[in-house]
Amino acid sequence: MTELSTEIHKRLTFAIVSHPDAGKTTITEKLLLFGGAIHIAGAVKSGKTGRTTVSDFMKMEQDRGISISTSVMGFEYKNRKINLLDTPGHADFSEDTYRGLSAVDSALMVIDSVKGVEERTRQLCAVCRMRNTPITTFINKLDREGKDPIELLDEVEKELGVRVCPVSWPIGQGRAFKGVLNIPENRIYLFRPGQEQLPSDTISINGLSDPVLDQSVGTSLANRLREDVEIISGVYPPFDREEYMHGTVTPVFFGSALNNFGVRELLDNLISIAPYPTPKESDEREIIPEEPKFTGFVFKIHANMNPRHRDRIAFLRIVSGTFERNKMYYHVRSGKSFRAANPTAFMSQDREIIDEAWPGDIIGLHDTGTFKIGDTLTEGEGINFKGIPSFAPQIFRSIMNADPLKEKQFHKGLNQLAEEGVVQIFSKLHQPNVRILGVVGQLQLEVLQSRLQNEYAADCKYEPVDVTIARWITAADKHILQNFIDANSRRILTDIRGTHIYVTDSEWSLNRVQEKNPGIQFFVTSEMTEPRRQN
Structure with missing residues (x-):
């Protein structure tokens, strides 16, 4: 063996x-x-x-x-290495x-x-x-x-x-x-x-x-x-x-x-x-843990786990091969190289630096904004793992900075917490400075407000918007997609990945738009529309 x-x-x-x-x-x-x-x-x-x-x-x-x-x-x-979530x-x-x-x-x-x-x-x-x-x-x-x-x-x-x-x-x-x-x-x-x-x-x-x-x-x-x-x-x-x-x-x-x-x-x-x-499924093929070449994917990002250091950690699940500290790897989405100088193992918020890790392990990578949820690291192969989507929000709010003197802290906190997945943030096509929050439940809004205050010294306030339903959109014909976006610009938002979302205030309205636009595909998750980079 x-x-x-x-x-x-x-x-x-x-x-x-x-x-x-x-x-x-x-x-x-x-x-x-x-x-x-x-x-x-x-x-x-x-x-x-x-x-x-x-x-x-x-x-x-x-x-x-x-x-x-x-x-x-x-x-x-008992001689088993247990990773517990x-x-x-x-x-x-x-x-x-x-x-x-x-x-x-x-x-x-x-x-x-x-x-x-x-x-x-x-x-x-x-x-x-x-x-x-x-x-x-x-x-x-x-x-x-x-x-x-x-x-x-x-x-x-x-x-x-x-x-x-x-x-x-x-x-x-x-x-x-x-x-x-x-x-x-x-x-x-x-x-x-x-x-x-x-x-x-x-x-x-x-x-x-x-x-x-x-x-x-x-x-x-x-x-x-x-x-x-x-x-x-x-x-x-x-x-x-x-x-x-x-x-x-x-x-x-x-x-x-x-x-x-x-x-x-x-x-x-x-x-x-x-x-x-x-084994884990990717868009391209099934990845077997025993494969000698390293692969892994980011399924979670968390900022400020240690409030004293104000750091940001990407959680990486190792799928195959051996991960080695200081080795150069391929970041599939960006097409750039990545090297981890201080990969860490976890005991909740406590961490220790490791030199290597194996399939099944979950390690933390210090992140300065390189990673997004769903990103893949490999030794060169263009692999995109499945099953890490965003879900269509059910509650929407417009968010504003409550303290003009904390503008920098507000935007930094909002962007980092959105990339972490605490909430989803959308921008209007013709008003990119207007931020719309999308969440699954009310408690997420409270969490965002609390973390902005405690971790970024920023305050926010919410206002209602006339949106209750969101669907990610795509089309086989890019001209059809662009024409739809132009014709419905007031109902189109973009997420932090730059992907387009159609929003409305009723199921009836959504059904009517879908019937009138058979060339447009509507999705309740972002997984089918996320941009991918291939070799």
Whole structure:
């Protein structure tokens, strides 16, 4: 086995997705705790202790106890190099989550046992299924009185359209919750609530008839466990890794992330079943991780991760080959060379300089404005990876500088945050100085305002505009496209890439324009219209 192949087989790159408040960021912390990356876990809304979650590094995230931006964290566990992405659960930050899913090989879906499958869970699972991304499911908060576990399995299958395979099973629920049974291993994990350090109580049993089970959890819970396991063994087939790899079956684990129930068992199973770095599709061909030549793509840009340095970092997913520090690479979109003097690995906002990285790794590149989301680096080949689009906004506002003395700070912050993907910024054809913001949700406007103030010392104000729908446009015949733009100039905006967008105030109006202009193609994402550079 070559060094490249060895390093690939060590990697595990996955994202954690869920509906808000299902416990996603908490389980991220506990995975880091069990992986030895941190020694004490913070709480998401830790007002009493003053601690905040490691993965939430922006001030607004810490104040509100929600994840606004995808965080990247790396750690080692049992000879595996794990790259973990904690994605925003809130619908207003869908784009950041979708881009994060393009950079991983599998996903961990967290479900609240009290609320069951919720809307964001459905949406995120659908995105994973579109890409055939393998999904592992963790049903959280078993220490609370919630839905019956078998009812939850039925709900997952019905609502998410994916078959389930329970790998662990809860022993009791709510106040009676004692731990979990690992079904294939016949091993009981007994945990105590309120622990912040690593739990150690595990018991091996010789089948469910073993009296040790009754002694450990009590006869009543032991008998209930035996009944449940008999039922699920008859209903659900054994775990099939091939079906899991195709995204048609999800292994299910139960626990309580806040109290460390079931998390270590989950991590142990992830490193044994989750895929190594997988091939990625480009417009030109499929890229295999074992290819000796380096390729990678930028899926996220973040400015001011370290407010003291006011820096800007491009997050690069390595797809194939070996990335080397100080080596010259080809920036496909610009056609220019690029060299990284200080590539970094992440533990949320903490970073360390690395000399090399391998397929599956996510590294940070210091960026002075070179990169845009979706950019590709290679050793010379013109490759453009798929699946990193912008989405049509649903809310539009005109934005203005609220302080004339801070004009420079305002424009710098607005441009950097737009390139980062916090919001989309459009310009009018005949009034290029008029900036129109497009966002998926209202909270993005609050994030932009907060970050302009905290990171750029700039203030902004919003005004409504008569736009509710936007579509990127293109045409096979460039003359037809230009004639359409000229005839509808008041309804045409350009994005930061220079791509044209048609905007209107109603579905009826959009349908009418589409019927009158069959030569124009309208898209809800930018992926089909982005300019590409080829060799």
